[in-house]
Amino acid sequence: MIKEGHFGSAEAFCLMLVMLTTRVFYSSPLALIKDLGTAAWYGTLLSCAVSLIFFGLLYLLMKRFPNQDLYQVYETVTGKIISKLLILIFSFYFLYYAAINVREFTAILKAYSMPYTPVSILIFVFLLVVIAMTYVGLEGIVRVSYIFFYFIMCGLAMLLLLAIPAYDFNNLYPLFGYGLKETIKIGVLRSSAYDEIVILAIIINSIYGLKTFKRVGFYSLILAGLIISVTLACILAAFEYTAASEQLSGLFQLSRIIYYSRFFQRIEAIFLFIWVFASVITVSMAFYLAVSSYCRAFKIKNHRPLLFPFAALAFMVAFIPRNIGEVFEIHVHFLRQDSFSIMYLIPLLVLIFALILGKKGGKAIE
Amino acid sequence: MKKKQNTFSKIMALITYKKTNRPQTFVLPEMDEGQNDNGQKDSGEKQANKPKPEEQPQAGEKKKRKFPRKPLSASQVKSNRTDSDEVKNNIDSNLQVMKEQFDVPKNKDLILREFTLGGNRRAFLVYLDGMADKFIINNFILRPLFNEESLDSTQSGKSANILLENIVETNDAKKLISIKKVITEILKGNTALYLDGLDYILTCESMGYDKRAVEAPKTEAIVKGPQEAFSENLRTNVSLIRRIIRNKDLVTEFFEIGEKSNTTCAVIYLQDVINPAILTEVRRRLTTIKTDFLVSAGMLEQFIEDNPLSIIPTILSTERPDRTASHIFEGRVAIIMDGTPFSLIVPVTLNAMMHSPEDASLKWQYTTGLRLIRFCAFAIATLLPAFYIALTTFHREMIPTDFLIAIAKAKENVPFPTIVEVLLMELGFELIREAGVRIPGIIGNTLGIIGALILGEAAVAANIVSPILIIVVAATGLSNFAIPNYSLAFGVRISRFYFIIAGATLGFYGLALALMAYILMLVNLKSFGIPFMSILAPKNKRSRDAIIRWPVWMQESRPDFLNPLERDRQPEISRGWSQQDPNK
Known part of the structure; x- marks a missing residue:
């Protein structure tokens, strides 16, 4: 088993919050506003609430098997062979997640900021840093995320606050968007957008157990929901839903319209930096989980020899979508709207099996 | 065929992963680790029975020790060749050993003085010329020895104590039976004395070489505070x-x-x-x-x-x-x-490197301000040129229009791309600095300033660089000097070029990625088991003297990350007088 080290609840909280909120820098606001119109800002709160329910169920599963991480629970409940298969599904999902995130990020970066640089170069350099992060391991990623968390959150808050003159909150009307039914349907489905929270169950042994797991999970989900909701409301207020549903990155546009004087305007520089920081942390974590899950499945002790092969795979997966349209309409759509079938339903099925078979783990002493 | 195989294996070695042969890293154990262990015990029997991951390498390490150690070095072999390290009770043998060890008579530094005491008792003393004080040897070792009448060959048994306690008048004297230790003492400047029949050598303190006096600090000079620096002694x-x-x-x-x-x-x-x-x-x-x-x-x-x-x-x-x-x-x-x-x-940790010795002497408001300036200087010295290149090469749209026009005007007649300009100026600046160190005395400093002024002025006049770039490079250079630690300033100088390359290649995107990799490197650095970035990550109890310096009377505890035996430096109320009524 890879030596993963330990870190406290503050570090875990920062990591999860960064992972859960990174998508506001990408095309997530665009997709939500497109589907839900002016109801997008509370639609995401609905997704967050559904995720909280799923997380509660996950907590029940982890509570049933104290001192075991999610993969160990799989093994206890489903046996060696099926658990291997499940772990591999997770591994490939994380690889896919990392690759599509990189592609989405670089596609928007190219469209907005680096129009003359080939996407392959952007992805290649990005993956180099991701390899360095993963080489160091979980502890390194967590520490970096803990340091950059403050930059990211301060940067985001600054962007939203500085754009206040551009807000017109009348743009949030009609309140029900395209109808309550549509809002609830999409809101429930988009709970996938918060499914990164399952990662906590995989690294539960590094965060000193169940108590931290519960606390960090609930708090980071709630706060992430609020942050995304506020950001969406700001984008809607600044651009109206018609214009906002056509912008690749609403936040990037928001940073562009900031104007206070001739010398204080267009602060995309801040945006670009926090955007890169958040993306690298998210992709590194996903990439690390892809590699470490693979190592867990085949009992490989050192994850480092697998980094370059996995990076090559990620590079190739990132080029599966042939154009930016495919990236958003198929792949990102799957990640944010359908991935709950992997991330939430598999642990849920395992919980049901555990209940039916009456399997339990060791006793927990809190 | 063999050659082919070799080439093949060499190529394969280039592209395959090799496990790095790094030494085991030292991790500082928590002072309350015992409690944690107990806490972990409650995490179930299954895990408790398993060996901890930290323990495994230790076990491996123990196994490794069974393998034969590295071959001995030449000097070790030489020292092992001597029959025994112990002093003999025969003057000729000991004399011979001394001569062999110090290569006498070839070695002219060693003074080996043979003499006879009490009529027929042979003795010798050994010291290194220039290292020992001859006044001490003459007056406090030799003179009392020659004046002592009780020393003769018939009293060999008692003479040891007499010699040590009563005869030699040096402040420190040691009886040594190991030749190796005697040699170390002689090399320090002490004098070894031997009397025939004894089974030890007496070393008397006689160090007396020329040394520099305590002077004022040269690289860490301050205004307020002590003005003493270490010397070579x-x-x-x-x-x-x-x-x-x-x-x-x-x-x-x-x-x-x-x-x-x-x-x-x-x-x-x-x-x-x-x-x-x-x-x-x-x-x-x-x-x-x-x-x-x-x-x-x-x-x-x-x-x-x-x-x-x-x-x-x-x-x-x-x-x-x-x-x-x-x-x-x-x-x-x-x-x-x-x-x-x-x-x-x-x-x-990083913050200790950014502190100045003067910090403790100044009021907390001044110190905090100065420290913030230093951290800004650190950021400017590392990132400013790279930021300038990235901005002017990749993200011109982010520059306010008036400023962009100013930059464009200044660059109008410069034939080089910005990266060449920056590298030229940085190189020039480094040259001036290095030359300034080599040129002796005050001329060095003067020439440095004049060199920089003339070079900068001439470079702008010759349209080699733009004036804005001169400002950028000068600000960078100044900021570099504001970093209080000499070695850290060197590190920053090199890091700057890394960021320049990143910024010139991929703009802000490259710069942000390079910054992440740099921070990753920093958070993984350790200094004797303590994470180098302990002020930021991993999270620990916030220090009151890291970046923002609290008033000295509010700094109750020692840094948390050091896990000292005594955490508290002073009680919560350290200013006892503030709790008293002065009018009573």
């Missing part, structure tokens, strides 16, 4: 610290490092404060150094630092006794080498 340096820390728990341990140079190295710490694990690690690193000679603290630093590949130093070097003492008070170890006017402080 180890004893003087230790006494400078002892004068500040008048505490019986201040311990000084000596180590001899360098098989040929036998350099004495002092490890100084406060016994009731320091975490014993740090001390053990320092001892372990010092005692396992195998090298011929060490002449400077900088060399020793390279032997004991955690990560030699890092361009950021992880050991603090200071020439100030007061600064050394304050670190010892906090629970760190000071290592001082004989012959070097610097002490090495371990373990340290």
